[in-house]
Amino acid sequence: MNEQDLDQQRLKDDRQDELTWAVEGSRDNLDLTTLEPEALDRAMMRRCLALARQAWGQTAPNPLVGAVVLQNRKIVGEGFHPKAGMPHAEVYALKDAGERAKGASIYVSLEPCNHYGRTPPCSQGLVDAQVGRAIVGMVDPNPKVAGGGIKRLENAGIPVTVGVEEAACQLLNEPFVHRIRHGRPFGVLKYAMTLDGKIGTTSGNSAWITDTPARSHVHHLRAGCDAIIVGSNTVRRDNPHLTSHSDTAHNPLRVVMSRQLDLPKTTESGDPLHLWETTLAGTTVLTQTGANPELQAWLQDQGVTVIELNAVTPEAAMGYLGESGALSVLWECGGTLAAQAIAQGAVQKILAFIAPKIVGGTTAPIPVGDLGITTMTEALTLDRMGIQQIGTDWMITGYLPSI
Numbered sequence: 381m382n383e384q385d386l387d388q389q390r391l392k393d394d395r396q397d398e399l400t401w402a403v404e405g406s407r408d409n410l411d412l413t414t415l416e417p418e419a420l421d422r423a424m425m426r427r428c429l430a431l432a433r434q435a436w437g438q439t440a441p442n443p444l445v446g447a448v449v450l451q452n453r454k455i456v457g458e459g460f461h462p463k464a465g466m467p468h469a470e471v472y473a474l475k476d477a478g479e480r481a482k483g484a485s486i487y488v489s490l491e492p493c494n495h496y497g498r499t500p501p502c503s504q505g506l507v508d509a510q511v512g513r514a515i516v517g518m519v520d521p522n523p524k525v526a527g528g529g530i531k532r533l534e535n536a537g538i539p540v541t542v543g544v545e546e547a548a549c550q551l552l553n554e555p556f557v558h559r560i561r562h563g564r565p566f567g568v569l570k571y572a573m574t575l576d577g578k579i580g581t582t583s584g585n586s587a588w589i590t591d592t593p594a595r596s597h598v599h600h601l602r603a604g605c606d607a608i609i610v611g612s613n614t615v616r617r618d619n620p621h622l623t624s625h626s627d628t629a630h631n632p633l634r635v636v637m638s639r640q641l642d643l644p645k646t647t648e649s650g651d652p653l654h655l656w657e658t659t660l661a662g663t664t665v666l667t668q669t670g671a672n673p674e675l676q677a678w679l680q681d682q683g684v685t686v687i688e689l690n691a692v693t694p695e696a697a698m699g700y701l702g703e704s705g706a707l708s709v710l711w712e713c714g715g716t717l718a719a720q721a722i723a724q725g726a727v728q729k730i731l732a733f734i735a736p737k738i739v740g741g742t743t744a745p746i747p748v749g750d751l752g753i754t755t756m757t758e759a760l761t762l763d764r765m766g767i768q769q770i771g772t773d774w775m776i777t778g779y780l781p782s783i
């Protein structure tokens with residue numbers, strides 16, 4: 381599906397509320413008999429996505445996948461991939477369906493795998509279960525699969541429909557797709573700013589720019605990502621927790637980038653720095669080789685992992701996190717580091733939360749520091765823009781051109 385078709389489908393997605401009952405309802409009470417075939421397929425695929433989301437933030441380096449088995453318009457099996465090393469969604473759904481999978485339709489949000497990895501190929505599992513039809517949300521971009529799973533099903537005489545709710549399937553797994561295509565985690569720069577473009581006041585205060593609903597939304601985003609990066613000034617000034625605040629049990633790794641490592645052990649008033657408390661969520665500090673050995677030792681005593689790098693750059697940070705299996709990385713830093721992250725191609729998507737507030741101040745911090753751009757023609761123009769109101773605030777999303 382090309383970008384234009386995907387955009388069309390995104391528009392259609394906004395009009396699908398009438399299917400919510402079929403997506404969220406208890407499977408035993410669902411009467412699916414009245415739905416048109418196309419609406420039924422869409423509803424079941426969206427149900428797959430809802431199932432997939434149950435593992436939000438927990439599957440890296442694997443994708444989020446859900447599966448539904450439908451026999452005579454009754455859901456007889458459901459499953460999702462809970463985490464890497466565990467069986468895939470189709471395995472759970474087929475097990476749940478048992479003998480009822482024979483001749484049934486199976487919906488899967490991502491093409492069934494076709495290779496022996498930590499688990500045997502799901503495509504063969506579907507053939508062995510003798511399903512009657514397969515409906516696939518999107519082709520798996522992994523070169524080990526890339527259409528091979530669909531082909532195996534078709535070769536076995538099973539009709540396959542591909543691309544149902546594709547835009548939503550692609551969106552859910554955009555970090556996975558990015559990592560497969562580029563070998564790096566997907567970077568998202570998130571910031572909250574006032575309507576006059578400030579991420580703090582001239583004194584550096586930034587608590588809170590947005591209201592509770594927007595902040596809850598951020599907690600949910602954090603729960604879905606694998607790592608969050610901040611720079612040393614954000615640690616000093618904001619003393620952030622950077623946790624999902626119980627949105628789910630999952631907390632991403634918190635990463636601090638500091639070349640000099642002249643970071644405090646406590647706040648100015650002597651309170652503990654939240655990032656140095658590692659019982660709830662892990663913290664890793666990326667620093668220059670040889671920087672501040674005394675603080676390095678102290679941090680390690682607190683349970684913080686300290687990684688020395690020859691160059692503490694956004695590119696190196698993404699490389700390090702990619703090697704440890706991260707799919708998605710949320711940049712929650714200030715403008716200094718954000719500019720570097722953009723310049724080095726470590727950010728693919730922008731999430732700007734805009735509050736209906738004005739604070740003014742020529743020296744107040746801004747979301748993106750110097751990019752070396754001097755004329756408007758050089759401006760980075762985002763595409764696939766989206767806007768959503770969250771409480772009294774607005775969330776604007778868009779994708780950066782690849783740099």
Ligand SMILES: NC(=O)c1ccc[n+]([C@@H]2O[C@H](COP(=O)([O-])OP(=O)(O)OC[C@H]3O[C@@H](n4cnc5c(N)ncnc54)[C@H](OP(=O)(O)O)[C@@H]3O)[C@@H](O)[C@H]2O)c1
Pocket residue numbers: 570571572573578579580584585586589610611612613614615617618637638639640641642692693694712713714715716717718720745
């Ligand atoms: N509203 C929001 O969404 C939001 C979010 C975050 C921060 N803020 C606000 O932003 C302000 C801080 O902004 P900031 O830009 O100074 O903070 P920042 O970007 O979080 O931190 C900057 C620091 O990162 C370190 N760093 C490590 N590697 C770097 C690299 N390769 N390139 C550049 N810097 C690197 C540098 O310190 P070393 O010398 O230690 O390397 C640098 O001084 C605060 O007032 C905070 O409240 C607001």
